Structures are given as C-alpha cells and as structure tokens.
Amino acid sequence: MITEEKLKILTDSAKYDVSCSSSGSGRKNTGGMGNGYVAGCCHSFTPDGRCISLLKIVLSNDCIYDCKYCPNRLSADVPRATATPEEICELTIDFYKRNYIEGLFLSSAVHKNPDYTMERLLLVVKKLRTEYRFHGYIHLKGIPRADERLMQEAARYADRMSYNVELPSEKSLKLLAPQKSKESLLTPMQKLAVQSAAFKEEKRKGLIKGHFLPAGQTTQMIVGASPEPDGQILRLTQALYRKNGLKRVYYSSYVPVVRDALLPETSGGQLREHRLYQADWLLRFYGFSVEEIVNEGENLSMEFDPKCAWALRNMHLFPVEINRAPLEVLLRVPGIGAKNAYKIIEARKYTKLSFEDLVKMRVALKRAKHFITCNGKFFGAKSENAVRGLLVAAETQESAEQLDLFGMLSTPQNALIALTGQL
Amino acid sequence: MIYFFDGTKNGFLCALTEAFHDDAAVLVTSQVQLALGESPVLVSTDDEKAKKAENRLLSFDKDCMYDLDTLFRSGMENHLQIAFDYFRLLAKMKKPIGKRLAEPAVFAAVECMKKVGHEIHKMHGFIRFMETESGALYAPFAPDNDICDRLVPHFRARLPEFPFVIHDTARKKAAVYDGKNTFVAPLDGAQVLLSANEAEWQSLWKRYYQSVTIPARTSKERNKQMKGYMPVRYWKFLTEKQENPTNFDEIT
Ligand code: SF4
Numbered sequence: 076m077i078t079e080e081k082l083k084i085l086t087d088s089a090k091y092d093v094s095c096s097s098s099g100s101g102r103k104n105t106g107g108m109g110n111g112y113v114a115g116c117c118h119s120f121t122p123d124g125r126c127i128s129l130l131k132i133v134l135s136n137d138c139i140y141d142c143k144y145c146p147n148r149l150s151a152d153v154p155r156a157t158a159t160p161e162e163i164c165e166l167t168i169d170f171y172k173r174n175y176i177e178g179l180f181l182s183s184a185v186h187k188n189p190d191y192t193m194e195r196l197l198l199v200v201k202k203l204r205t206e207y208r209f210h211g212y213i214h215l216k217g218i219p220r221a222d223e224r225l226m227q228e229a230a231r232y233a234d235r236m237s238y239n240v241e242l243p244s245e246k247s248l249k250l251l252a253p254q255k256s257k258e259s260l261l262t263p264m265q266k267l268a269v270q271s272a273a274f275k276e277e278k279r280k281g282l283i284k285g286h287f288l289p290a291g292q293t294t295q296m297i298v299g300a301s302p303e304p305d306g307q308i309l310r311l312t313q314a315l316y317r318k319n320g321l322k323r324v325y326y327s328s329y330v331p332v333v334r335d336a337l338l339p340e341t342s343g344g345q346l347r348e349h350r351l352y353q354a355d356w357l358l359r360f361y362g363f364s365v366e367e368i369v370n371e372g373e374n375l376s377m378e379f380d381p382k383c384a385w386a387l388r389n390m391h392l393f394p395v396e397i398n399r400a401p402l403e404v405l406l407r408v409p410g411i412g413a414k415n416a417y418k419i420i421e422a423r424k425y426t427k428l429s430f431e432d433l434v435k436m437r438v439a440l441k442r443a444k445h446f447i448t449c450n451g452k453f454f455g456a457k458s459e460n461a462v463r464g465l466l467v468a469a470e471t472q473e474s475a476e477q478l479d480l481f482g483m484l485s486t487p488q489n490a491l492i493a494l495t496g497q498l
Numbered sequence: 499m500i501y502f503f504d505g506t507k508n509g510f511l512c513a514l515t516e517a518f519h520d521d522a523a524v525l526v527t528s529q530v531q532l533a534l535g536e537s538p539v540l541v542s543t544d545d546e547k548a549k550k551a552e553n554r555l556l557s558f559d560k561d562c563m564y565d566l567d568t569l570f571r572s573g574m575e576n577h578l579q580i581a582f583d584y585f586r587l588l589a590k591m592k593k594p595i596g597k598r599l600a601e602p603a604v605f606a607a608v609e610c611m612k613k614v615g616h617e618i619h620k621m622h623g624f625i626r627f628m629e630t631e632s633g634a635l636y637a638p639f640a641p642d643n644d645i646c647d648r649l650v651p652h653f654r655a656r657l658p659e660f661p662f663v664i665h666d667t668a669r670k671k672a673a674v675y676d677g678k679n680t681f682v683a684p685l686d687g688a689q690v691l692l693s694a695n696e697a698e699w700q701s702l703w704k705r706y707y708q709s710v711t712i713p714a715r716t717s718k719e720r721n722k723q724m725k726g727y728m729p730v731r732y733w734k735f736l737t738e739k740q741e742n743p744t745n746f747d748e749i750t
Binding site: 076082083104108112117118119121122123127131166169170172174175432436 | 619637
C-alpha cells in the first residue's frame with residue numbers, strides 16, 4: 076500500500092490539472108471491476124467547489140524539465156517521490172471498489188527522459204486493464220516528445236488522453252516552458268486524432284476490436300500567466316475543436332505558487348476563467364463562432380456574460396417571439412439555456428405560451444424578458460439603456476448561480492454533467 | 499373530500515377511481531385533523547379494481563406505472579397528492595401528458611420525479627462502500643427518497659464480483675446483492691466487521707481529499723457551492739467528511 080506521505084506529494088502535484096471529467100466512456104464490464112458511465116459521475120466536492128471524479132495523481136514529480144510556472148520544475152527545492160506501477164494500480168482498484176472515484180487521471184513529470192516516463196505510464200494502464208481487469212475510466216496525460224508508438228499503444232487502453240497546450244502562444248511557451256514547443260504538444264494531438272479516426276473506420280468494418288480513446292482528447296491552458304488576450308485564446312480553442320476534434324478545452328486560472336520575475340504576482344482571477352468557460356459553451360453548444368463573441372486582440376466583457384454581451388451588440392435581432400422562434404434562435408436569448416429552450420419547444424406544441432406560463436415552468440426570465448415577446452406582448456424594459464442597467468443588476472445578483480445558468484446543455488449526457496457540476 | 503387509503507399502490511389506484519370526479523379531492527394515508535362536519539371517505543383496497551385502473555392508465559401512457567413508482571418513492575411531504583393530481587389528469591386527457599409543462603399538475607409531478615432521479619444520480623457518486631471481513635461491501639446512507647433498490651443495477655453492473663449491501667438507515671431497509679440475486683429486506687442495526695485494511699484505505703482517501711483542495715481557490719462562495727452540490731445532510735456517510743474512521747454505533 077502506498078504511504079500517506081507519498082500519496083500527498085504525488086497528488087499535490089496533480090491537482091492543478093483542472094479536468095476531472097469522467098464522461099464519454101461507455102466501456103462495459105466484461106468480468107473484473109468497473110465500467111464507464113457515459114454521463115460521468117461526481118463522487119465528492121472539495122471546499123473550493125470542484126467535483127472529484129477521478130483519482131488525480133502523478134507517477135512521479137521528479138522532473139528533468141524546468142517550466143517556470145511549475146512547482147515541480149527541476150530547479151525547485153521540493154520533496155520528490157515516484158510511485159511504482161503496482162502502487163498506482165492498487166490505489167485505483169481499492170478507491171474504485173469503495174466508490175470513492177470513477178477512475179484514474181494519471182500523469183507524470185518528465186522523469187529521467189520522455190520515453191522512460193511514457194513507458195511507465197503505459198505499463199500502469201496496461202496492467203490495470205489486463206492484470207487487474209479494470210474497466211473504469213482512465214485519463215492519461217501524454218508526455219511530449221515521447222516515442223509515438225508508446226502513445227499509440229497507450230491510446231488502446233486509456234479512455235481519454237490529453238496533451239496540455241499549457242500556454243496559448245509559442246512565444247509564451249519559449250519564455251516559460253523552454254523545453255516544450257507548440258509543435259511538441261500539437262503534433263501528438265493531431266496524430267491521435269488521425270489514428271482514432273482510422274481505428275473507428277476499421278472497427279466499423281469489423282477488422283479490429285477494442286477501444287481507442289473512446290472519450291477522445293482534451294487539453295488545458297493556463298490563463299493569466301502570459302499576456303494573450305481572450306480573443307486570441309478562444310481562437311486557439313475554436314481551432315482545437317474544429318481541426319483536432321478535441322472534446323474539451325480547459326482553462327486554468329494561473330495560481331502563483333512559484334515566484335519568478337517572468338511571472339505575474341497575482342492570480343489570473345476566477346471571473347476571467349469563468350467568462351472563458353461561458354464563451355467556450357457558446358462555441359460548443361450554442362452555435363456561436365468565436366468571431367461573433369470577441370475580437371482577436373480583446374478580452375471578454377467582465378460586466379456581462381458573453382451571450383448577453385453579444386445580444387447587446389445585436390439588439391436589432393430582438394425581441395424574438397417565444398412561440399415561433401426556432402431552437403437556434405431561442406438558444407441565443409440571454410438567460411435561456413439549452414434545457415429551457417427545449418422545455419419551451421416541447422410545451423408550445425400544446426398551447427400558446429404566455430409570460431405566466433413561462434413563469435410557471437420556471438424559465439429564468441430576469442434577463443430573457445428583455446429579449447422576447449410572448450404572444451406578441453413584450454415585458455422587458457423600454458430603452459436599451461434601461462436593459463443594460465437591469466442586466467448588470469441581474470448579473471451581480473446571480474453571480475453565485477452563474478455556473479448553473481450556462482450549465483444547460485444540448486444533450487442529455489451533457490445536461491447530466493452540468494447537473495452534477497463537473498467542469 | 500378527504501380520502502384515506504392504505505398507502506399501497508393498489509390502494510392509490512382504487513382511491514383514484516373513487517375520487518375521479520371530485521376536483522377538491524385530498525389524499526391522505528394517516529390520521530389528520532378534520533374540520534367540523536367533514537367526513538372522510540375510507541377507500542378500501544380491491545386488487546381487482548386496482549388492476550383495472552392500472553390497465554386503463556397504461557393504455558393512455560405505457561410508461562406511467564414507472565412514474566407512479568417513482569412518485570411513491572419521493573420524500574416530499576405531498577408526493578401522493580402530486581401523484582394523484584397527475585394521474586387524474588392523465589385519466590382525463592387519455593394520452594401521455596408528461597411534456598405539458600404549462601399544466602401545474604404535470605409540472606409538479608415532473609419536478610417531483612426529477613428530485614428522485616437527481617438523488618439516484620447523486621448517490622451513484624456519494625455511496626461509500628466499506629470492505630467487510632468477508633470481502634462483501636457495505637454502504638449505509640439516509641437518502642431523502644426511498645431509493646436503495648434503484649441503486650443496485652448501477653453497482654451491480656460495475657462490481658459484479660462483489661456482494662454488497664446498500665443500507666437505508668432512515669427507512670431501516672436494505673438492498674442486497676449476494677453475487678447473483680438482488681433483494682430488498684428490512685434491516686435495523688447492522689453488525690459489520692471491517693476488513694483489516696479498511697481503516698487505512700479510508701485514511702488514504704481522506705488524505706487525498708485534503709490534498710486536492712486548492713486553498714487559494716477556497717472561498718465562502720465556493721464553499722457554498724460545495725454544499726449545494728453535496729448537501730451537508732449527506733456528509734454523515736461520506737468518509738472524507740468524517741473526523742475519525744467510521745464508527746458504527748453512530749450510524750446504526
Ligand atoms: S514538464 Fe514542466 S510542467 Fe511538467 S512537471 Fe516538469 S516542470 Fe512541471
């Protein structure tokens with residue numbers, strides 16, 4: 076059994092990876108332990124409000140690289156530890172059995188060299204799947220510059236892999252993570268995307284069995300450690316979704332755990348991170364393109380959520396009639412999330428919806444009322460200025476509930492994820 | 499009019515038949531204070547009559563008995579009344595009504611069922627098994643709704659080789675999977691002998707929970723968020739939220 080001390084060191088080093096999602100794997104139990112839960116599942120929540128779904132741990136925090144922002148960089152004086160593959164397997168199995176976790180999120184510092192590290196990671200996932208017959212969720216972080224064959228083999232055992240882009244531009248990478256490059260992070264992602272598509276095709280033809288990253292790939296960017304504006308960050312995001320078929324892009328507001336002249340002294344701020352996630356939802360589920368949301372050199376509005384901000388720039392498109400507007404238009408109404416949009420579409424089949432009906436159905440109207448009519452009647456504020464004022468008020472009042480507001484997504488699977496609060 | 503029934507599904511169906519035309523029908527299972535001059539109707543449960551009502555309802559909406567089962571499990575005080583209003587509307591409309599959310603009776607029933615569903619989903623995450631000496635797993639909990647047996651398929655699918663007991667300590671009943679079959683049984687106190695390593699795994703998990711928290715991100719608001727997702731009333735059974743290793747005298 077792993078010691079508490081080792082566990083502390085190895086999990087301390089893993090916790091800044093924000094992804095904890097366990098969704099997207101429908102892996103079946105074929106004897107042994109575990110299965111995938113397509114919707115994902117939260118097993119606990121930390122006092123900082125985040126969901127614990129996976130056992131997030133690094134195999135080693137003993138790094139040969141020297142990324143400026145990282146507490147485990149080569150030049151840092153911190154306690155080091157390296158786990159054996161058995162220790163990780165056992166921990167996963169025993170936590171899983173007790174229903175503490177949905178699976179494993181395994182990554183590692185670059186220990187000795189990239190190939191050695193990737194080999195060890197591969198050994199853990201292979202052991203878990205074959206020796207321990209574990210079918211629960213496994214998210215594996217890839218090691219940049221490791222042999223491509225190791226990556227490809229790992230993809231047969233893991234549900235999801237991620238190569239973190241870390242910083243949103245090559246320039247910042249050079250400055251803060253000199254041993255990494257955009258190319259060393261993006262190439263494996265592109266290769267995996269291509270191989271995954273090829274695998275799917277062969278599987279469809281019945282030529283091959285098994286899995287290849289059924290839950291796809293994700294990545295993470297640190298926000299606020301370097302100067303890129305939101306517009307630039309979100310353009311990279313859009314490209315990653317469209318070109319590399321990524322499932323999720325995570326944003327991690329920079330937390331200054333390390334002091335360095337090249338790094339800011341303060342945290343990037345959680346509101347900024349939150350706005351980026353809201354804009355990200357718009358890209359993935361609401362049919363927006365980044366060009367509609369923010370200009371390349373600009374940041375998102377702190378005052379309004381990105382959908383509100385867009386609507387205020389496009390007042391000529393509103394109000395829309397709640398009984399006639401098609402789904403894609405309803406989705407663009409501030410305050411109406413996907414769940415409510417579907418509710419409205421269903422309910423209006425049976426009756427002409429009045430404002431009171433919407434209230435009864437608990438559709439949040441504080442913002443929406445300025446952008447809709449019900450049977451031709453308008454219930455919002457008269458002037459655009461008044462609307463702005465009221466929206467700002469609604470925003471401050473609801474800031475605590477905001478995550479929910481945008482958590483209403485397009486598929487039942489995603490709605491469930493939103494409901495359970497997973498990022 | 500007030501209708502007393504025995505609290506069973508068949509009793510409910512009979513009450514529904516009897517009170518069908520009474521728009522002010524109130525359904526109760528226990529003694530309530532009656533206003534002067536009010537005379538309650540005592541509904542007698544007749545299985546045949548219930549079966550007829552059931553078949554009729556099923557012909558309007560083939561999934562409605564699952565909904566009824568869900569509504570019965572609800573821990574809301576007025577859940578039977580909600581079920582009653584919903585089913586009376588179904589009988590009147592004679593076709594599925596689940597999507598007519600502008601109807602107050604439908605909205606209330608849907609919300610009530612959602613609450614049960616949400617708790618089941620949450621419990622898929624919040625159940626905490628302990629390993630017993632024999633290797634079987636034991637999880638006590640006290641949910642808002644009567645759901646212990648609804649949790650079994652999920653855990654059975656992922657832990658097919660482990661017998662387990664999910665114990666609703668509030669309702670004093672348990673869902674049991676013996677490695678082959680599933681059944682529900684009354685269960686009051688449970689004497690559980692834990693495996694040799696159980697305490698150590700629990701403390702590793704607690705250590706993990708502490709170490710993943712990022713202090714710089716913890717705030718009053720975030721803490722509130724945590725409590726929203728993971729209500730304090732559930733904490734009693736969450737290993738990571740307990741000070742000491744699980745103590746059975748406290749639970750059962
Ligand atoms: S590679 Fe960079 S970010 Fe990763 S552990 Fe090493 S120093 Fe830290």
